[in-house]
Amino acid sequence: MGKFKIIETPIKDLVLIETKIFRDNRGFFMETYNQKEFEEIGLKLNFVQDNLSLSKKGVLRGLHFQFKYPQGKLIRVIKGKVYDVAVDLRINSPTFGKWYGVELTGENGLAFYIPEGFAHGFLTLEDDTYFFYKCTEIYYPEYDSGIIWNDPDIDIKWPLEKVEELIISEKDKNLPKLKDIIDKLKEEGNWIKI
Numbered sequence: 001m002g003k004f005k006i007i008e009t010p011i012k013d014l015v016l017i018e019t020k021i022f023r024d025n026r027g028f029f030m031e032t033y034n035q036k037e038f039e040e041i042g043l044k045l046n047f048v049q050d051n052l053s054l055s056k057k058g059v060l061r062g063l064h065f066q067f068k069y070p071q072g073k074l075i076r077v078i079k080g081k082v083y084d085v086a087v088d089l090r091i092n093s094p095t096f097g098k099w100y101g102v103e104l105t106g107e108n109g110l111a112f113y114i115p116e117g118f119a120h121g122f123l124t125l126e127d128d129t130y131f132f133y134k135c136t137e138i139y140y141p142e143y144d145s146g147i148i149w150n151d152p153d154i155d156i157k158w159p160l161e162k163v164e165e166l167i168i169s170e171k172d173k174n175l176p177k178l179k180d181i182i183d184k185l186k187e188e189g190n191w192i193k194i
Ligand SMILES: Cc1cn([C@H]2C[C@H](O)[C@@H](COP(=O)(O)OP(=O)(O)O[C@H]3O[C@@H](C)C(=O)[C@@H](O)[C@H]3O)O2)c(=O)[nH]c1=O
Pocket: 051, 053, 061, 062, 063, 064, 065, 120, 121, 122, 139, 169, 171
């Protein structure tokens, strides 16, 4: 088998990627992305921007998406631990409004591929969490959009018992609910349909 293996999630096109880790007495080595091997497992992607964020424990970033020029994101935690969540916002998707969450760590070798058309957010479960992701579209601040992390209609089960205090940006505290933006998403030509 190759160095990468797809693990399906209950949401179509939203996948985890198990990665081969070469361990020895120095530590480990792993490839984190390889265009040819990704194409062989069905992920033909064109990345144009890489991002890195550092967070302390209890930081919640999200739920974000780019309304125009949506971004696919290939995510890895380099150090630390997060609970990472994607929400399907693709119009006509049988799983529209459904979420999927997974624990990513600096050690478990798991990557998460979130395609265009999803909102994304994460909660850090350890201090000094380095969160790295590759994007299929560049950042357009004017189209930066989001949904509030605790939207009752989405009802994400964040593992909040694992943190003492949530740390959220002012921008993220004021994001709308899905029901307030759904009409805008559904307007013809505005957003991703499947
Ligand atoms: C996302 C982003 C932010 N910035 C700037 C804008 C701002 O001054 C500063 C911090 O931005 P934010 O507060 O939006 O950063 P953050 O809350 O970490 O935003 C990220 O959250 C996760 C959940 C995602 O899915 C990402 O796509 C992105 O939206 O960095 C860029 O220059 N380029 C970028 O691509």
